[in-house]
Amino acid sequence: MRERSAAFARGRRFLAFLAALSMILVLLTSTFAMAESVSPAEGSGLTVKISGSMEGGNLGAAGSIIESGSINFRYGTDADGALLNAAVSLGDTDFLSLLLKATQEKIALQIPQAGEDVYEMSTQKAAEYVTELISGLQDAAGTAIDPEALIPHISEELITEALSPVMGALSEHIAANTAVSAGAFSLEKLGRTYENGTVYTYKPTAEEIEKFLNNLADIAESNEALGELITGVADYVRGLEGIATFTNTAAGSPEEFDAQQTADAIEQFYAELPQTLHEGAGEIGQTLEAMDATVNVGITEEGVPALIELRLTQDGQTLRAALELAVTDHDVTYYLVLQIDEEEYAVFGNTESDDNALKGHHTIYQSSMGSILDVNYNLHLTKRSLLGLFYGEIFVETVTGLKLDVIIGEGESAGSDRHSITISGIAAQAGEEAGVPDIVTVHVDSIPENTAVAPTGNPVDISDYTPEQYTELFDRIVENITAYLNQ
Numbered sequence: 001m002r003e004r005s006a007a008f009a010r011g012r013r014f015l016a017f018l019a020a021l022s023m024i025l026v027l028l029t030s031t032f033a034m035a036e037s038v039s040p041a042e043g044s045g046l047t048v049k050i051s052g053s054m055e056g057g058n059l060g061a062a063g064s065i066i067e068s069g070s071i072n073f074r075y076g077t078d079a080d081g082a083l084l085n086a087a088v089s090l091g092d093t094d095f096l097s098l099l100l101k102a103t104q105e106k107i108a109l110q111i112p113q114a115g116e117d118v119y120e121m122s123t124q125k126a127a128e129y130v131t132e133l134i135s136g137l138q139d140a141a142g143t144a145i146d147p148e149a150l151i152p153h154i155s156e157e158l159i160t161e162a163l164s165p166v167m168g169a170l171s172e173h174i175a176a177n178t179a180v181s182a183g184a185f186s187l188e189k190l191g192r193t194y195e196n197g198t199v200y201t202y203k204p205t206a207e208e209i210e211k212f213l214n215n216l217a218d219i220a221e222s223n224e225a226l227g228e229l230i231t232g233v234a235d236y237v238r239g240l241e242g243i244a245t246f247t248n249t250a251a252g253s254p255e256e257f258d259a260q261q262t263a264d265a266i267e268q269f270y271a272e273l274p275q276t277l278h279e280g281a282g283e284i285g286q287t288l289e290a291m292d293a294t295v296n297v298g299i300t301e302e303g304v305p306a307l308i309e310l311r312l313t314q315d316g317q318t319l320r321a322a323l324e325l326a327v328t329d330h331d332v333t334y335y336l337v338l339q340i341d342e343e344e345y346a347v348f349g350n351t352e353s354d355d356n357a358l359k360g361h362h363t364i365y366q367s368s369m370g371s372i373l374d375v376n377y378n379l380h381l382t383k384r385s386l387l388g389l390f391y392g393e394i395f396v397e398t399v400t401g402l403k404l405d406v407i408i409g410e411g412e413s414a415g416s417d418r419h420s421i422t423i424s425g426i427a428a429q430a431g432e433e434a435g436v437p438d439i440v441t442v443h444v445d446s447i448p449e450n451t452a453v454a455p456t457g458n459p460v461d462i463s464d465y466t467p468e469q470y471t472e473l474f475d476r477i478v479e480n481i482t483a484y485l486n487q
Helices: 002-037 061-068 123-141 156-176 206-222 224-238 259-290 426-430 467-485
Strands: 046-055 069-077 082-090 093-102 106-110 117-122 178-187 192-202 245-248 255-258 294-299 305-314 317-327 331-340 343-353 357-366 370-384 390-398 403-410 417-424 439-447 458-461
Touching: 046 061, 093 467, 106 123, 117 123, 156 178, 156 206, 156 224, 178 305, 192 305, 206 224, 206 259, 224 259, 255 259
Parallel strands: 117 458
Antiparallel strands: 046 069, 046 439, 069 082, 082 093, 093 106, 106 117, 178 192, 192 294, 245 255, 294 305, 305 317, 317 331, 331 343, 343 357, 357 370, 370 390, 390 403, 403 417, 417 439
């Protein structure tokens, strides 16, 4: 039993080492990409410092550590390679750091707190180890994940052939049951009226709906391309076995299905669809006619669809689902609403833009609660930070009082940027829980300076290490770091 436990522990340590190695390779790939994007004239590199502060709550020593601590990333280049440093610091002292250098031939890594050794590996060997790691994780999960399974291989020709009869039947039905009238129409929620518009009103009779559904049933029964498409979709879903699961909430409570069960359900539904449509066509038509089902589409004089609206009436209640849209050269205002009598669920807002700025506000709203979520932003499109984000402000507030503020602008020194993220109202969410701060702020400062350094020390080539040697190396690094931190 002890031998099995020891072997299991060694296996876990080796996987942990390979996982760390794969993360390092991702960082190095990013470093190479950044190196390619920086011209020799620019070559100044990039230094990023992440720091934080907290207000409220009885944080004690933890609060002081957070206030004085920071996470630092430094990118740069030297004569023959790309450099990337990462460090967790307390004050001006690196608490734990990682130094990386990548050339076309090899990768060099050093953790100064673990000793003076610089571990070197050929890039080819590193890629091989990452591939082994992925294969090992697949085996551990019991499923071989084929990346090709994530891409549906269904031709556009098949989709077109399968859906053309359906779209043709739908177009014919809508054209036969839609009235067109010229004149004014109004946007109820936006309070606007278009005088010279065109309104298309779709209001079919029970007989027309029954005819259309029977037509769809015949298409589903006789269209071989549609059947082939459904089979293709089901086969794609089966290929996600072990990768994805699916949840059905139609019965009221969530029920989870694996990929095989979901694929079977898709094929069964399609097999039963013709009979289901034939049997239910008449009843569905009568129900929709009794509910006075009406769809209105309002088009402005400029050809903009400003109104898409569905109205239903049942048991004395009126349901209205609508999208109202007002568009100008630099301004878009919208109101998406689901309204059942006086109860309303809505998303609405406004966006203004020009060559210099993008600003707007958006709200998620429920009439019984008011504004559930408010988002306001003002972005300056003419200037980006060194991290690629537009200068400006974004403010988010929830009905519970939780707020998120993001402000991106110039830093303290010339050419630098500061990204400030503040979350407030946290204590109210946590209730009576002690020690919870009410305001948390994170600053991300970026400076166009090359402060990265290369690993220096005793080179150790680990390209041809065995799994056992990697495990021993990983254990030794952990022990050295632990000893350093305990000093």
